[in-house]
Amino acid sequence: MMAGRRPSVSFSVAVFAVAAVFAVLPAMTVSYGLVWLFLVAVYLTLAVSYDIVGGTMGHMNLGHASFFGLGAYSTVILMNQGLSFWAAVALAVPVTVLFAALISYPFTRLTGAYFALGTFGLISLMNVLAHNLRDLTGGSGGISTPPGDRTVEAYYLAVIAAGATIALSRSIARSRFGLALRSIREDADTARAFGVPVDLYKCGALVISSAPAAFIGGVYAWKATYISPSSVFGLEIALSPIVMTMLGGSGTAAGPIVGVVFLTIAQELLWTRIPYLHLAMYGVIMVIIGLLMPGGIVRSRWFRRVMTRMGMSSRWMD
Amino acid sequence: MPDRHIPGRAVRENTMLDVKNIDVYYGQTRVLEQVSLHVAAGEIVALLGPNAAGKTTALKTFQGLIRPASGEVRYMGRNVHRVPPHRLPAEGLSLVPEERMLFLRMTCRENLELGAYNPNARKVLHSSLRWVYELFPRLRERESQKVADMSGGEQQMVAIGRALMSQPRLLMLDEPSLGLAPIVVAELFRTIREINENGISVLLVEQSVKQSLELARHAYVLESGKIVKEGTAKDLADDPDVRAAYLGM
Numbered sequence: 001m002m003a004g005r006r007p008s009v010s011f012s013v014a015v016f017a018v019a020a021v022f023a024v025l026p027a028m029t030v031s032y033g034l035v036w037l038f039l040v041a042v043y044l045t046l047a048v049s050y051d052i053v054g055g056t057m058g059h060m061n062l063g064h065a066s067f068f069g070l071g072a073y074s075t076v077i078l079m080n081q082g083l084s085f086w087a088a089v090a091l092a093v094p095v096t097v098l099f100a101a102l103i104s105y106p107f108t109r110l111t112g113a114y115f116a117l118g119t120f121g122l123i124s125l126m127n128v129l130a131h132n133l134r135d136l137t138g139g140s141g142g143i144s145t146p147p148g149d150r151t152v153e154a155y156y157l158a159v160i161a162a163g164a165t166i167a168l169s170r171s172i173a174r175s176r177f178g179l180a181l182r183s184i185r186e187d188a189d190t191a192r193a194f195g196v197p198v199d200l201y202k203c204g205a206l207v208i209s210s211a212p213a214a215f216i217g218g219v220y221a222w223k224a225t226y227i228s229p230s231s232v233f234g235l236e237i238a239l240s241p242i243v244m245t246m247l248g249g250s251g252t253a254a255g256p257i258v259g260v261v262f263l264t265i266a267q268e269l270l271w272t273r274i275p276y277l278h279l280a281m282y283g284v285i286m287v288i289i290g291l292l293m294p295g296g297i298v299r300s301r302w303f304r305r306v307m308t309r310m311g312m313s314s315r316w317m318d
Numbered sequence: 319m320p321d322r323h324i325p326g327r328a329v330r331e332n333t334m335l336d337v338k339n340i341d342v343y344y345g346q347t348r349v350l351e352q353v354s355l356h357v358a359a360g361e362i363v364a365l366l367g368p369n370a371a372g373k374t375t376a377l378k379t380f381q382g383l384i385r386p387a388s389g390e391v392r393y394m395g396r397n398v399h400r401v402p403p404h405r406l407p408a409e410g411l412s413l414v415p416e417e418r419m420l421f422l423r424m425t426c427r428e429n430l431e432l433g434a435y436n437p438n439a440r441k442v443l444h445s446s447l448r449w450v451y452e453l454f455p456r457l458r459e460r461e462s463q464k465v466a467d468m469s470g471g472e473q474q475m476v477a478i479g480r481a482l483m484s485q486p487r488l489l490m491l492d493e494p495s496l497g498l499a500p501i502v503v504a505e506l507f508r509t510i511r512e513i514n515e516n517g518i519s520v521l522l523v524e525q526s527v528k529q530s531l532e533l534a535r536h537a538y539v540l541e542s543g544k545i546v547k548e549g550t551a552k553d554l555a556d557d558p559d560v561r562a563a564y565l566g567m
Contacts, residue, residue: 176435194484
């Protein structure tokens with residue numbers, strides 16, 4: 001087997017230390033910090049699960065948020081039927097996965113810009129459905145869960161979901177399945193010629209990536225206690241994780257993580273420190289990164305140099 | 319070579335590829351006319367000819383990607399146009415296309431591993447990999463390098479190595495010498511001989527006639543879609559027309 005496939009001791013220690021910090025944070029920080037970290041974890045889960053299809057397989061799925069929204073709506077609707085959160089989310093995830101399996105057949109026939117546009121249309125479709133199936137979704141007014149403060153529990157769940165999604169995406173990237181997905185990204189016809197079941201694997205990747213998004217959608221709705229079409233099918237939640245992934249470095253292990261952390265910190269600093277034009281400055285930062293580091297932060301030379309010096313394996317940056 | 323001591327007729331009965339009278343059209347244009355060709359187990363056959371003679375079209379037809387208007391292509395006794403094209407690599411028919419079709423942003427090693435994706439090849443992945451690295455020691459050195467960053471000669475090695483990983487019985491090479499320096503071509507042709515000595519039949523499509531005739535046992539000359547000459551490589555090398563047209567003598 002390939003050398004270095006077993007995680008090193010220092011890697012395990014680092015994972016443990018990060019986990020310990022996240023575990024004790026609620027006891028130390030104010031709820032504002034917790035809510036912010038919760039959102040970072042939500043974005044992380046979405047970005048990393050998006051990148052299984054968007055980066056590893058190279059199919060830009062602009063409709064990834066439709067899984068998030070469907071998970072959120074299913075969870076809230078089921079909770080209002082009297083189910084506990086756990087029962088609701090345990091049903092919402094399979095419902096979303098089934099939906100992903102159904103749409104995967106027509107959508108994975110598309111490639112390149114057509115796949116991106118087609119999946120983007122999926123969000124509009126969900127938006128229209130959420131507005132018009134009023135009995136189910138409450139229409140444009142949105143829908144509420146039974147009330148409650150779940151900040152700390154939701155924080156833990158989101159952090160665990162983000163960690164699990166990263167682990168899932170890593171294990172896929174190192175597997176034969178991941179090798180096949182990368183070959184589909186490079187040249188689907190040649191991959192098929194060497195025996196890769198291209199259509200099946202494309203559907204498989206989409207279905208797998210839908211599960212973390214659906215789960216985190218359920219957690220988000222549970223914590224927010226209220227969702228509306230614009231909060232879960234809006235452009236913000238649809239495009240932010242994708243933009244963050246691309247600026248961090250799509251198709252690399254560290255890319256989505258670096259992108260989410262960097263851009264959420266930048267966003268936070270800008271709108272707390274700069275009263276005017278913070279959104280414009282946020283836009284300028286994204287444009288500058290895009291211009292100077294076209295492959296994402298992680299693929300830039302200085303980032304590689306700094307990280308290699310800190311002992312990070314180049315596996316995370318490829 | 320396993321068939322070295324077997325008389326020619328006996329070899330003919332052990333057929334890898336048998337092409338009978340195929341006609342291929344692109345729209346109204348006839349690209350191949352009554353092409354017949356034969357590759358016996360364990361031999362190297364060269365298909366020679368100038369640009370636009372129809373060599374690549376012929377290979378694509380042999381691989382089942384283009385359907386002939388008439389005639390048939392049999393690989394190990396089976397009509398290739400009745401088998402889905404993606405199944406043929408698993409049956410041991412492997413093509414190294416002219417454009418190489420490598421996975422450029424993946425490493426050399428990943429390209430090779432992908433070559434062994436079909437279930438038969440997967441079982442022997444490690445021994446195939448060892449063999450490919452023996453044939454092309456350079457690829458072991460370049461194992462974790464991105465193919466896009468490798469030289470043209472190295473990329474050709476990856477393309478051939480990847481095809482070998484799929485456990486081929488018949489390896490079809492479309493102009494492997496294209497764009498390579500003469501010294502690299504000489505090395506490549508030596509390796510093709512070595513591959514053949516391991517029992518893999520080779521169909522070599524080439525423009526560099528002299529070297530191909532030294533390597534092959536049988537050869538065909540394709541011009542404007544028709545086979546104009548065929549015979550043993552030695553006979554063709556002595557043929558006055560071939561010498562005048564291709565060897566500059």
